[in-house]
Amino acid sequence: MMRIDCPHCGPRGQVEFSYERTLDSVVTLDMEPAVAVARLYARTNPRGLDDELWRHGLGCRQWLVLRRHRVTHAIESVAAFDPAVHR
Amino acid sequence: MSGPARIGDRDGETLRFIFDGVPMRARPGDTLAAALLANGVGLVARSFKYHRPRGIMAAGVEEPNALVTVGEGGRTEPNTRATDLFVYDGLVASSQNRWPSLGFDMGAVNGLVARFLSAGFYYKTFFGPPSRWMVYEKVIRRAAGLGKAPTEADPDRYQHRSAFCDVLVVGGGPAGLVAAMEAAQAGERVLLVEQDRELGGSALRDDIHLPVTAAGLEKAGVRILTRTTASGLWDHSFVTLNERLVEPGQRPEAGRPAQRLRHVRAGRIVLATGAIERPLTFAGNDRPGVMLSQAVRTYVHRFGVLPGRRVVIATNNDDAYLTAEAITVAGGEVVAILDARTAVAASRFPVFTDAVPLATRGTRHHLTAVEARVGEVVRRFDADLLAMSGGFTPVVHLHSQAGGKLDWRADLQAFVPGASLQAVTSVGSAAGEIHPIAASAANLPDPKHSFVDFQNDVTVADVDLAWREGYRSVEHLKRYTTLGMATDQGKTSNMAALARLAAVAGVEIPEAGLTTFRPPFTPITLGALAGADGGGHAAPTRCLALHDHHQRHDPLWQPLGYWFRPRAYPVNGETLHEAALREARAVRTSAGIVDVSTLAKFAVAGPDAAAFLEMVCATGVAKLAVGRGRYTFMLREDGMVMDDGTVWRLDEQRYLLTSSTGGVDRMEAHLSYAHRVLAPQLRVSVVAQQEHFAGIALAGPLAVEILQALIGMLPPAHMGVARAEIAGVAVMILAASYSGERAFEVYAEGMSAGPVWDALEGETRRRGGCPYGLEALEFLRIEKGHIVIGAEADGRTTPHDLRLERMLRKSGGFIGRSALDRPALTTADRLQLVGLVAPDAAIPEGSMLLVKAGSPPVGHVTSAAGRVLGGGAVALGLLRGGRERQSEALIASSPTRGQHVRVTVVDPVFYDVEGTRYRD
Amino acid sequence: MGSLMRYSAFALLRGGLTGQRHWPRAWRDPAPRKHYEVIIIGGGGHGLSTAYYLAKVHGIRNIAVLEKGWIGGGNTGRNTTIVRSNYRQPALHTLFDFALNLWEGMSDELNYNVMFSQRGALFLGHSDSDMTRLAERGDALRCAGIDAELLSRDEVHKLVPLLDMSPDARFPIHGGMIQRRGGTARHDAVAWGYARAADRLGVDIIQNCEVTGFSMVGGRIAGVETTRGGIGADRVGICVAGNSGPVAAMAGIRLPIEAQTLQAFVTEPVKPMIDTVVMSQSLHCYISQSDKGGIVLGGDPDQFPSYAQRGLPPRIEKAAAEAIALVPALSRLRMVRCWSGTTDMSFDGSPIISALPVEGLYLNGGWCYGGFKATPGSGWCYAHLLATGESHRLAAPFGFDRFAVGATIDEAGVGFMPQLR
8 A cells, every 4th residue: 555645635445546658658749659659569678667657537637657666565656747858 | 189279268159150060169269261270170172082081181262172162142252262261250161063062972983993083084985986985074073073063153342453663572470570661662653462461471370579560551652452462463564453342252331342453563573472381292191290390380370270289290301390389389299300400500399310201001081190201111190280381482472473483492392483574673581582392202102102293183193104104294294184273273282293203204304394373362252353344344335426316215125245225115005026127118118217326427528528528438529519418438458348337527527427336446447547547647637426425317208308397498499408496406417318218317416306206296296197216227237238337238349249339439449449459359250239129028137048959058138127018028148140130030048947938139229219219 | 226217006005114214306497508498487387288299298308497486375275276178269268178188187197196186176156147147158068068057046055055045145156157177176286297307208397596687699599598597498488477677678578468466365274064076157366275175265366467475355345245245254264374365367367378570489378377277288289299399289269469350369358457357
């Protein structure tokens, strides 16, 4: 039960959030079909840090980018999703 | 007089309890174990495999032997540790796993053939077909298991609570009390939890001065929870606590729960969890009358019970000498202290150095003698109690659960907490402030009867055997022998096992391996885990805003996810089918109303609303005129049809999107993703409104007339929008048809929709119509060939599969477009939507479509119904290459239901093919 | 007196009379050789069964199984021991039923009692719609020659007397669908049994040997780097379940797989009370009783990527709540142990048994939370692939390229997001 510090709501329990996908799996509508499909189905899935998209569904309902370690569950950073930064 | 007994008089024994049918008395504050000892009971249980007689070995949660069943009826709790249960008046307890009685147990015959039942014996025999194994299994299962579960439902309630604190202190012994006070005085919010009924820890056992009292702590603002076990330490200092408000089997006060589970988020955690004493390993170390030395002191000092009068003490450390003192003061005689060390300080007791116990002698109920090796000589001591101390094991479970490392201390022969990944510190004996000991010698003359895991009957011989056969890692050893996997979770066996493993491997203990620690620290009832969500609350129940309006007609209710929706409104003893057919016919011939409130509804507004909708919807949207709507569908990113519904342009920049009931959460997340992540630059707002509006669909040839009567004007044209009032309530009317008749969806705010339903129902009934439910709705939409999410659109079908490809927006730019070109999505042999008809018999829904009997399925029936008007059955299905198989004859086969029906492939629309009935 | 190589009741008798002194090691502990024809990375049930069939069926003698820890320490030792083949999708039920047939002869084949108990795998239906879904699945199975039987409410009650049969139960029982050939097995014994049998056929099982990289020559696999040195190989088969991603990454390959935690727990042992495996069509909760007497329970996965093998308490609490709703008598039983495995969630929920885009490198993974029941079938097909370079006909639908091509096999119909599965 991780503690996630939502930039809008403050520290909350993991139950309020849902994991959605990795940041590098986001497929925009202007991508070439082959590129889009490849992005959809390929993951690095590291035993370490990764950038993940989570949603604070039972709170502010906003999209967050978590940089999180998949073995220790240590959360390096939480930020509101920002297309200028995260795409 | 020999055997255990109460010290002093017995006047204070005011509590009455029963053990194995025998009435006994106990003092308030006694554990069941203490009370049994005070009543002279030595034999309490039978061991799991060999049914050896067992008594009480410890005084706390680490007890492996004294398991009893307590409580009655639905409060029966098997496998309860007698040492972890405080006697209450009226307690009923009985021994387990014995027949016909504890004293004379047939299961003891296992002990006679023990040599053949060594660890893992069952892997080496019982071969043959599975049916033969299952014959053996029946016998094994009956012999296995300890207590018997209750059969009645649990009458008690359980609560969950959340808590937050700056410091969580686990353990109310001397170290924990000090840590709690220090934190409180530094201004931190402190929560102190203690699994016992009282604070004090080791001070309850020995005369240790406590610098801090409960009252002092409370004055300093510390919140104290007793009878509360810290069960698990999860991510980020999240701790689950199990609080017992009553003892196992005890009836709670009226209206109060029996247990609470608390979810605590702490700033930091201090573990003052103490250390557990290690047994010694020798033949017959499992006999009644063999106890842990500190447990003996606990019984003497805390409970006023002397577990034996002629006592042998066996130890490898100084602590046990305190037990000698305690015994003597209480009036017992210390016959010998067997000290494994070669040099010890002078003592007034008869100490034998370089001395270890070899074996015990006794009856089923009591110990009578101890055989020991003293130097080179074997000596025998008559005794009725053997108090053993093999050193101490710091309780590091929570530290380890949190990912903390363990360090090996050779001087203590113990693992102590090392570096932690979380904000967790350990203090006191949990941190390694325990007596040092030396590594034990490996030679044991009788490994077959020297127990390592008492509860699972695992001996030193079993450990040796596992090693011999190559099960050498700790986990293999544990799983092969089952040691450490009993209800005591290895608290008194892990170190002994590691020590033996290390000895036979010829390495130090840390090289032999480490045990892993998993929650819970002590076992927790499933009822406590479920909390208030047990039983009827295991899933929410969602009722329609118009629930009471439906309930008036006593409908058959249908669950759809968490919702309950009317399935049909039978009258005059109608069956479901009769009612649904009547309702559907009413829709086709006069009119009907159905509650469609659960449909997903999304308000999409803003200058870029149309552009947004065109991202999500695979059909055209942007060209919709104000006041008009159309059917639409949405694709998943992989091109599969994910949901369908309608989109309406209410205003220049305001749209309403509807979609399926079951897909509400999915669609909400999808829209949010499309908006916030894919196209945050679009100026649009999306608001989910499923619960806000109640929706009533009015359908039938008389629908126009009915609606006009209520709103006082001409209703909107097909796929048009209008705003009006019904019975004084503002409504929005969307002219859409799902049934195939002229129809209108009437939306009103949920809380105000009652009069709208009443008005519609009144006008409808007056013209010979009626309310209809989901069953009738199914009949109607199947005839019209409308697909349903979850049936035809099963998450594996593309628009082309469902004959929707002509509606795909040619300009593209919608989610899912890029995945649609993948080669396997356009092959001719894909499962494709077809219609099926049968002249007489019903077509079984879900049945397989076969070319001929016995051939492999080429498709299946997704939705089936009888024709509403006229005879015969119709169905929708998915058929390989179905679009090219018009007129083919197939069999719809359901072996599980014994139905096989001849069907013919047709276009998937059976009623009003030209589409005239629902238009103006 | 010679060592007791072959297990039998007679051998047990001899063993008991001679103080159990003559039992040999179940498998050797060899040092790795310089080169093998086939290296299998991963010493779980699938990897070990692959090695066994490579030796037994294909006669290959130069095989190594490299296991980073102790064999069977991954998901093989952490699952809820359910064996069944009643999946809806033909490609899946065909493969799983092939495995089920192998289960039926496994103990004798391996001369190791895996305690395969065909006590039935029962799915409960809680509504008419559930029952139709179960009937559809049953019909698909029966048309494929696989056993499936619809049960009425009363028949379900007879099978599981402790179910809450009251009409206003939160999950009322409408009936069920049972596969009588399904049931449970002793999971550790499967790993040990295959290990011992493979070892007897000359397979080197090398524990405490973690693969840290691949060595390539001319774009082709030449071997592996490990914590015990470099080892050459003609072909390398990855078979590491939850760790598929990190191992494939060592060869520069990204997989349609995400690691996810799945928890399970067991109660203290009690006398027999549940005689079949109880699952639900609409709940994720499953209940069975081990031969030792503990009730084994599982529920929803944790639904976010993790290798921590440490789970979310709410999942356990929800599984307990649903279990009690189904079987109220469970309320006073105590959870004594809970644990987690790391499941390899593939992006259509079906396994990948396939060559990878690097020549000489193969993958068997993506079994999500359904791998244990497939153990012998998975090993059989993977051995076929590693031995011949061609997919076994049962494994042909499970190629690595099916995602790019659009030929996914999606039993649940939820698409590529593992957390929705």
